[in-house]
Amino acid sequence: MTNALVLLGHFKDHVSVSVSEAAELLAVSPSSAHRTLATLRDNGFLRQRSGRRYEAGPMLVEIALGTLAQTGLRDVADPHLRELSRTVPAQIWLNKLADRRVHSLGMHVGIGVALAELHAVSRYPIHTSASGKLLLSHLAPSHIDSLYPDAVLETVTARSLRRKEQLLEELELIRRCEYAVQVGEQxxxxxxxxxxxxxVADEILGVLAVTGPADEFDSDTRRSHLVRARSTAQAISRDIRGWIREFQWPRPTTA
Known part of the structure; x- marks a missing residue:
């Protein structure tokens, strides 16, 4: 594991590495260095080009782009969220999944609606919010199982999902529809x-959520919120991709 991390760190300042260079860097035999490089290649972190040199693979690039996107997400999204809050009578949230809870990166209050404070969302189980269910729908089954090892779920209201099988069914529906809803569950x-x-790689960076009073959340209101939220989310996704493309990457110093 340590050798693999050292090799990945090598790409901070270099665009490629050979087996002999890796062996010298790690102070191991060429055969040992080759095994480590091959493992990283087989898992997508490196790719082998002509001349037997190894360079950053799709997984390493995706992680780098995802990290960069997360860095700029709040700043890029903020003006869009602010504009949406001027026309929608609701709270507008920018949320992500972290530390087994949903965390908010920002919130704007539209037209006098104030139902929760910025950090309130992190106090509740993931599956009780629209944001949480949408984020769960993008996780691998093994990750979901690690978060929910038991058949019975924690509930906070009478409308919270109670069983894992219910959650899995709803997550499948969310994947097909690409949006999530909750009414009185949190x-x-x-x-x-x-x-x-x-x-940029169509990876999910976070979610845009629109929340309001449950007694005003009828089907017409939900549809209206969904249309406006989708339009805003598409604009944010477009801008974050443009922001990354314009970002000046550090130029590697050596091959």
Missing amino acids: RKETAGVAVPLYG
Whole structure:
């Protein structure tokens, strides 16, 4: 593991590495260095080009782009969220998944609606919010199983999902529709709809959520919120991709 991390760190300042260079860097035999390089290649972190040199693979590039996108997401999204809050009578959230909870990167209050504070969302189980369910729908089954090892789920209101099988069924529906809804599942007086934000590799960076009073969240309101949220999310995703393309990457010093 240590040798693999050292090799990946090599690409901070270099565009490629050979087996002999890797062996010298790691102070191991060429055969040992080759095995480590091959493992990284087989898992997508490196790719082998002509001349037997190894360079950054799609997985390493995706991680780098995802990290960069996360860095700029709040700044890129903020003016869009602010504009949406001027026309939608709701709270507008920018959320992501971290530390087994949903965390908010920002929130704007539209037209006098104030139902929760910025950090309130992190106090609740992931599956009780529209944002959380949407983020869960993009996780691998093994990751979901690690978060939910038991058949019975934690509930906070009478409308919270109670069983893992219910959650899995809803996550499959969310994957097909590309949005999530909750009504009274996290707090009985609130409801919300969430849509995804995508990066350059179509990876999910976070979600845009619109929340408001549950008693005002009828089908027409939900549809209206969804249309506006999707339009805003598409604009944010477009801008974050443009921001990354314009970013000046450090030029490697040596091959």
